[in-house]
Amino acid sequence: MDNKAVYKAHILAKAVPYMQEYRDKVVVVKYGGNAMVNEKLMHNVIEDVCLMNLVGVRVVLVHGGGPHISSTLKKMQIESKFINGLRYTDEDTIEVVQEVLAGKVNKDLVKRIHKHGEKAVGICGIDNFLLETEKVNDELGYVGKITEVHPELLVDLLEKNYIPVVASVGMDEDGHSYNINADLAAASVAKSLGAANLLFISDIPGLLRDKDDEESLISSLTVEEVEELKADGTIAGGMIPKVDAITEAINEGVERAVIVDGRIPHSILVELFTAEGIGTMFTK
Secondary structure (H helix, E strand, O other), rough: OOHHHHHHHHHHHHHHHHEEEEOOOOOEEEEEEHHHHHHHHHHHHHHHHHHHHHHHHOEEEEEEHOOOOOOOOHHOOOHHHHHHHEEEEEEHHHHHHHHHHHHHHHHHHHHHHHHHHOOOOEEEEEEEEEEEEOOHHHHOOOEEEEEEEOOOHHHHHHHHOEEEEOOOOEEOOOOOEEEOOHHHHHHHHHHHHHEEEEEEEEOOOOOOOOOOOOOOEEOOEEHHHHHHHHHOOOOOOHHHHHHHHHHHHHHHOEEEEEEEEEEOOOOOHHHHHHHOOOOOEEEO
């Protein structure tokens, strides 16, 4: 008998209890940033999302696409400006953001899912007023914060076994479009759906005690420990808004959230369907 076949069967059998645990539960996967420009990583993420859907997990894929936006702006000779890590978004830039995120990036992800045999529908926060938004401040221009989520469209799609692919663009009551941080969008969607897990796919191992040492991974922590790690500088820079989004999601009902190293093949499956898990897990 083929020992490799036996080993594969053993792995599948070990995964069954975890598949049963997540069956019919919602898992929100946030995918964006530099993790989206690596072709192999993208293939692994889409493959994992499709397998999750196949075994009965209700997956929502929320995405950004900062590198794609910057590349398009550069081609159009529009300068990218950032204020405290957030993209300054004037009227020209928001048009590009909406076109790139809700158009090319979103539909490319949908096509990849369909190539793997699963059903997906690409939407953004404007559709059915999914992400109701208001301006953060005048300094940032058309950068929005989410005031309310209207998840009815997502619920309908999930019940019909579609994978909703959500671009992080929102809208206010007057019909103005806004650029939304994808971490915040994913956390807001997870809260509105009472998600069992919120996964942030990254190109780092997770939260590191020493940002220059990938061996210093913090494998798990509670939301109560977050403030201590902010105070001592462990959580700093661009990690602060991500962790703040995670903390708020957990405090409002999401069971757990994990920063996952997407560079590792099938890291999502390892996190969900094995005892070992991967990355940094946040819990209440």
